[in-house]
Amino acid sequence: MTQAATNASDLMVEMHNVNKWFGDFHVLRDIYLEVKRGERIVVCGPSGSGKSTLIRCINHLEEHQKGDITVGGVALTQDVKRIEQIRRSVGMVFQHFNLFPHLSVLENCCIAPMWVQKKPRKEAEALAMEYLERVRIAEQATKYPGQLSGGQQQRVAIARSLCMHPDVMLFDEPTSALDPEMIKEVLDVMVELIHSLGNKAAVDKFVIMGLA
Amino acid sequence: MIHNKETIPEQPAPKGTIGPIAWLRSNLFNGPINSLFTLLGLYVLYLLVVPTVQWAFIDADWVGSSREDCSRVGACWVFINARFSQFIYGLYPSEEYWRANIVFAMFFTLIAWMAIPRLPFKRWVAIFALIAFPVVAFVLLYGGYFDLPRVSTNRWGGLMLTLLLASVGMIGALPIGIVLALGRRSSMPIVKSFCIIFIEFWRGVPLITILFMASVMLPLFLPSGMGVDRLVRALIGLTLFQSAYMAEVIRGGLQAIPKGQEEAAAALGMTYWKRMGLIIMPQALKMMIPGIVNTFISLFKDTTLVMIIGLFDLLGIVQAALSDSRWLGFSLEGYVFAAFMFWIFCFSMSRYSQYLERKLNTGHKQ
Ligand SMILES: Nc1ncnc2c1ncn2[C@@H]1O[C@H](COP(=O)(O)OP(=O)(O)O)[C@@H](O)[C@H]1O
Numbered sequence: 001m002t003q004a005a006t007n008a009s010d011l012m013v014e015m016h017n018v019n020k021w022f023g024d025f026h027v028l029r030d031i032y033l034e035v036k037r038g039e040r041i042v043v044c045g046p047s048g049s050g051k052s053t054l055i056r057c058i059n060h061l062e063e064h065q066k067g068d069i070t071v072g073g074v075a076l077t078q079d080v081k082r083i084e085q086i087r088r089s090v091g092m093v094f095q096h097f098n099l100f101p102h103l104s105v106l107e108n109c110c111i112a113p114m115w116v117q118k119k120p121r122k123e124a125e126a127l128a129m130e131y132l133e134r135v136r137i138a139e140q141a142t143k144y145p146g147q148l149s150g151g152q153q154q155r156v157a158i159a160r161s162l163c164m165h166p167d168v169m170l171f172d173e174p175t176s177a178l179d180p181e182m183i184k185e186v187l188d189v190m191v192e193l194i195h196s197l198g199n200k201a202a203v204d205k206f207v208i209m210g211l212a
Numbered sequence: 213m214i215h216n217k218e219t220i221p222e223q224p225a226p227k228g229t230i231g232p233i234a235w236l237r238s239n240l241f242n243g244p245i246n247s248l249f250t251l252l253g254l255y256v257l258y259l260l261v262v263p264t265v266q267w268a269f270i271d272a273d274w275v276g277s278s279r280e281d282c283s284r285v286g287a288c289w290v291f292i293n294a295r296f297s298q299f300i301y302g303l304y305p306s307e308e309y310w311r312a313n314i315v316f317a318m319f320f321t322l323i324a325w326m327a328i329p330r331l332p333f334k335r336w337v338a339i340f341a342l343i344a345f346p347v348v349a350f351v352l353l354y355g356g357y358f359d360l361p362r363v364s365t366n367r368w369g370g371l372m373l374t375l376l377l378a379s380v381g382m383i384g385a386l387p388i389g390i391v392l393a394l395g396r397r398s399s400m401p402i403v404k405s406f407c408i409i410f411i412e413f414w415r416g417v418p419l420i421t422i423l424f425m426a427s428v429m430l431p432l433f434l435p436s437g438m439g440v441d442r443l444v445r446a447l448i449g450l451t452l453f454q455s456a457y458m459a460e461v462i463r464g465g466l467q468a469i470p471k472g473q474e475e476a477a478a479a480l481g482m483t484y485w486k487r488m489g490l491i492i493m494p495q496a497l498k499m500m501i502p503g504i505v506n507t508f509i510s511l512f513k514d515t516t517l518v519m520i521i522g523l524f525d526l527l528g529i530v531q532a533a534l535s536d537s538r539w540l541g542f543s544l545e546g547y548v549f550a551a552f553m554f555w556i557f558c559f560s561m562s563r564y565s566q567y568l569e570r571k572l573n574t575g576h577k578q
C-alpha cells in the first residue's frame with residue numbers, strides 16, 4: 001500500500017489500455033503511457049494519427065470509452081467534480097491559442113485564478129504580471145487579444161495556463177498555427193520556462209507536447 | 213533615384229478635391245445617370261415634404277380647447293393637447309397623477325443613469341432598478357398601502373401602460389430566453405426536449421391568440437374565485453412569447469462562438485455556469501446586441517395588441533379618443549401622434565444599440 005502510494009505521487013499521468021472511438025473510428029488503441037513528475041515528453045506522429053485526441057483525453061476534453069486514466073493520483077471518471085479537480089491541475093495550450101477576446105491580456109490571465117481558485121483580484125493580478133513578465137509580454141497587459149500577433153497571443157496563452165500553477169502542462173501543437181518568425185519566440189519562451197520551472201523542485205512539472 | 217534628405221513640406225490638397233462643392237460633385241453628380249437620379253430624388257422629396265410640413269406645422273392649429281378652435285386646413289393639434297394627459301396616463305384618476313409622475317421620473321432617471329457612461333455606481337443602480345424599483349413602482353401605482361387609494365389595473369393605460377408592458381416583457385424575456393437557449397443546447401435529453409417544445413410552441417402561435425387565450429381561456433382552468441388580474445395575464449403571455457424569440461436569437465449568438473472558447477475555459481477548471489457566465493455569454497450577448505434590440509423593438513410595438521383584451525395602451529387610448537363624438541374626424545392627428553411616440557422610443561433603442569456595439573468592440577474577430 002505504502003509502496004503504491006509513493007509510486008502514485010511520483011506518477012503524474014497514467015494511461016492504461018486507453019481506447020477511444022469517434023463513432024466507428026477507432027482512434028486510440030490500447031494506449032499505455034506513464035509520465036513521472038518532472039518528465040518532459042513529446043508525442044510525434046503523422047497528421048490525423050490521434051496526438052491531439054490523446055492529449056485532450058488527459059483533461060477530458062474528449063471522453064475515452066475504455067481503459068483507465070489517472071492524473072496526479074486522481075482517477076478520471078464521469079464525475080464532473082473530479083474532472084474539474086483534474087482540470088485545475090492540468091494546464092493546456094492550444095494550437096489556435098483560444099484566448100478570450102472580450103477580456104484584456106491581464107484579465108485573460110486573472111479570470112481563472114480569481115473565479116476558480118478564488119484568489120483576491122490584487123493577488124491574481126500580481127501573479128499574472130509575474131508570468132506575463134516571464135513570457136516577455138508584460139507591456140501588452142492592457143491590450144486585447146485581437147490587437148496582438150499570433151506569437152504574442154500564444155505567449156499570453158502560456159502565461160494564462162501557468163497562472164493556475166498546474167502540475168501538468170499540455171501543449172497541443174503550440175506553434176503550428178504560427179508564421180516561422182513567431183515560432184522561435186514561442187519556442188524560446190517554452191524552453192526557458194521548462195528550464196526555470198524544472199530547476200525549482202517545488203514546482204516540478206511534466207510537459208507533454210504534440211508536434212506535427 | 214533622388215535622395216532627398218529634407219522632409220517634404222506639407223501642401224494643401226489640390227483644388228476641387230475637398231469642400232462642399234467637391235463632395236456634391238463626387239457623391240451626387242458624378243456622371244449623367246447619377247445626376248438624373250439625384251434630381252429625381254430631390255423632386256420626390258419636394259413632393260412629399262412640402263405638403264407634410266404645410267399640414268403639420270404651417271397650417272396647423274396649436275392652441276384652443278375645443279374643435280371650434282380648429283378652423284384651418286392643417287392639422288388640429290388642439291385635439292392631442294386636450295387629450296394629452298389621457299394618452300399618457302390612461303384612465304388613471306387625475307388627482308393621483310403625481311404617483312405616476314414619480315414612477316415616470318424614476319424610470320427615466322434610472323435608464324439615463326445606466327446609459328450615460330460617466331455616471332458612477334452602475335452596479336448598485338442596476339440592482340436598485342431590477343429589485344427595488346419594481347416594488348416601489350407597484351406600490352405607488354397600485355396603492356393600497358400608506359393611505360394611498362387603490363387604483364385598479366384596468367384604469368392604467370396610455371404611455372404608462374405601454375412602457376410597463378414593454379419593460380416587464382424585456383426584463384423578463386432576456387433571462388428566460390438565456391435559460392431556454394442554454395437548455396436547447398444541453399446534452400440532457402429531458403431539458404433539451406422541454407426547451408424545444410416550449411420554444412416551438414410559443415413561436416408557432418400568434419401573439420394575439422396567446423393574449424386572447426390568456427384572457428378568455430385561462431379563467432376556465434383556474435378554480436372559480438381565483439381571478440388573476442387581466443394585466444398580469446397579459447404580462448405573462450407577452451413575456452413567455454417574447455422569451456421564445458429571445459431564446460432563438462441568443463442560440464444564434466451561442467452558435468457563433470468558436471468551440472475553442474468553451475474548451476479553453478473548461479481546461480482552466482471552470483464549472484459549466486462559470487464557462488457560460490464569464491466566457492460564452494458575454495461574447496454571445498455582445499454579438500447579439502442587434503438581434504436582441506430588434507426583438508425588443510418588435511416587443512415594444514407588439515404591446516399594442518393588448519387592445520384586444522380590453523387594455524388601453526398608448527395606441528388603444530388614442531383610438532378610443534378618436535371615437536369621442538366631440539372630436540370626430542381627427543383620426544389622422546391621433547395616429548400621427550401615436551406613431552411619433554412609438555417612433556421616438558424605438559429609434560432611441562436602435563441608436564443606443566449602435567452606440568453599445570461600437571463601445572463594446574474590442575477589435576477582435578477570431
Ligand atoms: N470530433 C471528432 N469526430 C470524429 N472524428 C474525429 C474528431 N476529432 C478527430 N477526429 C479524427 O480522429 C483522428 C485523430 O485526430 P487528431 O487527434 O486531431 O489527430 P492529430 O492531432 O494527430 O493530427 C483524425 O483522423 C480525425 O479525423
Ligand SMILES: [Mg+2]
Nearest residue numbers: 051052053173
Ligand atoms: Mg492535432
